[in-house]
Amino acid sequence: MDFTECYGDTVSSLAAAARSSCGRRVRRLIRSGCSVESRDNRGWSPLHEAAAAGSRDCVREILTAAGASSGESYDYVNSLTHEGESACYLAAQRGHLPVVRLLLKAHSDINQLTNDLSCPLYAAVDNGHREVVELLVSRGAEVNRAHTASCWTCLHQAVYKGHSEIVRLLVDVCDLESVDDHQISPLFLAAQYGQKECLEILVNAGADVNTCSADLATPLLIASQEGHEACVALLLDHGADPNTACSQDWPQLPIHAAAEFSHIGILRRLIAVTDRACDRGAAMVSPLYVAVQSDRSESVQLLLEEGFSPDAQDCTQTLDLRSPLSLALCRPARKPYSESTKLLVAAGARLREEDWFHVFSTDQTGLLQLLLRYKWIPPPHTLTSDPPGAARHGRTAVTLRELREMICVALSQPQFAASWLPLLLQAGLEPTLLLHPHMLEQADGDVLNYLLEFVNWWTLPPALKLILDRRRSDKTWEQCPHFDSAPRLSHLCRLQLRDWLGPDRLMRTDAVRQLPVPSPLHHFLTFRDIPEASYTHPRPPTVTERQQSTHQHRHVL
Template identity: 70%
Template sequence: MDFTECYGDTVSSVAAAARSGCRKRVRRLIKRGFSVDCRDNRGWNALHEAAAAGSQGCVQEILSAVAGGSSSGCRAYVNSLTHEGESACYLAAQRGHLAVVRFLLKAHANINQPTNDLSCPLYAAVDGGHKEVVELLVSKGAEVNRTHTASCWTCLHQAVYEGHSEIARILVNVCNLEALDDHKISPLFVASQYGQQECLEILVNAGANVNTQAADLATPLLISSQEGHQACVDYLLDHGADPNVACSSDWPQLPIHAAAEFGHISILRRLIAVTDRVCDRGDGMVSPLYIAVNGSQSDSVELLLKEGYSPDAQDCTSSLGLRTPLSFALCRSSDRPYSESVRLLIAAGASLSKDDWIYALSTNKTELLQLILEHRRVPGQKNSSTLSHEEKTALKPQELRELLSVALNQVHFSACWLPLLLKAGLDPSLLLQPNMLEQAHSEVLNYLLELVNWATLSAALKQILCRRRAEKSWEASPHFESIPSLSHMCRLQVRTVLGPDQLMRTDVIQQLPVPSPLHRFLQFRDVQEASFTHSPPSPP
């Protein structure tokens, strides 16, 4: 700490003269008997002031006066320390005063004297980027591999961190290239972390290990991928860095995961080309899609999917507590509309599970269901070449079964999801189940019955309707008392022949030899949709 400004009047007369670099005044004061060893509130004496100011003349005057006593006294004086443990040599080296450092070393200054915070003259010169001072201290035998500061960095660590490439070029010839700090981080790791490409090249050319691993198993390639240092990533890969080394003991993290999480697209593209694809679907591995979703990096998600990474990936429940990238993206999409990652995964054909359908159906919001139906089609009973050109992927049988299971357990929201599903081609007869008829709101039930032959319902379902009518929980449309009209029976037959999916979703209806005004009728567009105007009951 420097209290010079606060306590400027506490320095001795000689020290004040030394600070200003006035050699004649220093000499005159010494001759008049003023002390050179009076200390200020920082523990600084006249020699500290002269060294810090870079005044070789003042240093000479002060040491000459001290040498008049005894050689041992002079040596003790030249190595006297401030309250922070700083020697005159340290202060001169810190400020790059080459001539003063050279003179102090001739006066037997301790070249390796540590400060209270474990720095030393060489470390201070490296930190300040004073190349010539570094060269001098190294040539005079300064310890180059000592650890300094609380993090246990060596001078080489610090030179690389600061990007002092010329100093690093000196130190690689005398320092331990694989020296590790308290986190087992080497100088090359530091260069990769802070994007010091020139220092990285110096270290690699000197023989430093490009695949060194820190205490947490991170590699230089992983850290440079995480920090977005493209040039460092390219250089490491070009000089033997292994992109498939596991960089975490918790799960097999790779550099590709770091690039995906932080959205460094050009780095991600480079790593995709060299990373083993076993990370995509392999058991015990983790697809980078999970990490891209976690980082909300839709650009990363898009690139990974484009390059062939599976939208379903592997089940990571045991390692990350995540089942699929889509389930993870959905649970992170607390706000509407759903994230771009959700859209990309669904568009890429991600499998939809029961939990995913719950997100889509157990709400009065329809954005997710609309998104799903935009990219996935409800399969019909008929196969037709008219669908072969469509880009939409049909729901798998298991997905359809789980959709129905969730729908029938989310009847309270059926006013929202029922019109969308029926317009998408879902066969309404699949929803004619007891709990649907028991729980559906009156408008919803009427809408559903309009799309079927209500006269042919099973006795059990008719009994449910009779009970609801008696309880006045269902206000039936008047024509449900009658036999369905011939026109209604005809459109039901058309749907049976074509299949609900084609009738409701495609333009095949326009190819039928019937007047165009009937197209709307055949697609049930004359049926009034239910509206979500009621509140679902509170959960138990």
């Protein structure tokens, strides 16, 4: 720390002359008896000032005087400031090549360490003084010593600063695999900071491209994380392994880092060379997880386009995550759903029971509308197994398991049925699947009336009729007047037509318009004449109530 501005009077006249590189004045002051030993508040002598100023003449005059007066010029030339800086260090730090030569000739200690573990060579490397570095190396300076608190060598520092010419000089004399306190090599450092030219020099010199740091990270991982595309390409071209696990916690690969930070060019390159076992393999983690976690929709889109499964693998044991879609639905978003959610659903991601809770436990219908845009509900009798859903008009069929879990969750949330019921029935859900005691007992009266309009209420099972009779007597349900009589033939006809065409085809296509019936009937045949229930806002269920509700109605089908 330089205090001369505050304490200028502590600098001797000889030191001031040396600082100004005034050789004549230095010589005159020495002859007049001024001491070369005087020091200022920083511990600087006139020799330090002359070396820092780069005045070869002043340094020579001062060294001559020091040797003539005391005969101990060796001790003097190696004297240190309060921060442990020698004259040689100050000259090397500033790139004063002639002064460094003169000080070395006067037996300056070439490897003298400062208080912060630097040395003349490290200082010259740090500041990019190639000629000084070349001189010090030729005079035997220690090139592999660890410096600073991080234990970096001169080669580490040269790479970090991007001094490629110095790196080219040092690779012939330094240990290429020397590591710091985090087991980071110079090549790792070049990949981390995007020093492509330095990286190329190290690779061509034989440095290990698959070296690992203490936390198992590789140069390819760190370059992928930081977005250094040229470094990634160079490493891959020289044998860097994209399938080496780079974490002690879970099998992280470079592709995960590229996906997490949405470095699309790098991600595209790594997709081509990474083993696809990471996509669905047991004990592995799909890069879709990290892309969704970091809300990188560009990465999600590219991975899906390149064939990565939207369902990935169950990572409950590894990361406590069931699927990328479950993760996307758990993440807060300004919209009812994130862009990643849309991409996963559009790609056919399967919904689990906990996923359906995000759909039905709210009066917001945006997420349900998204799902119904990309999924269609086939008739239950056609679902005899649980294969991947068949596609129709760009939509994927809900599987048997998805349908079961969807109904279970929907029936556990009757307080929100005014929001989700019309959408499900208009999307083609078989309404009889919702004729469950819990639904009839808990649903709002308007919701109940809307549901009964889609069925033959005259043929309901006796157990369900008892529930309706009780609600009517308790005045918790005010039925539509026509429910007291048998359905009209027109209603039975439209029920039969719905069954014949299939609910999805009836409600979501123009099949009815192609029938030889008067156009005024189209509205009636598609159940558009039924007024939807108005939503009343109940108290939102707590997480505990949701869990209890799920458990209670898990096996309703």
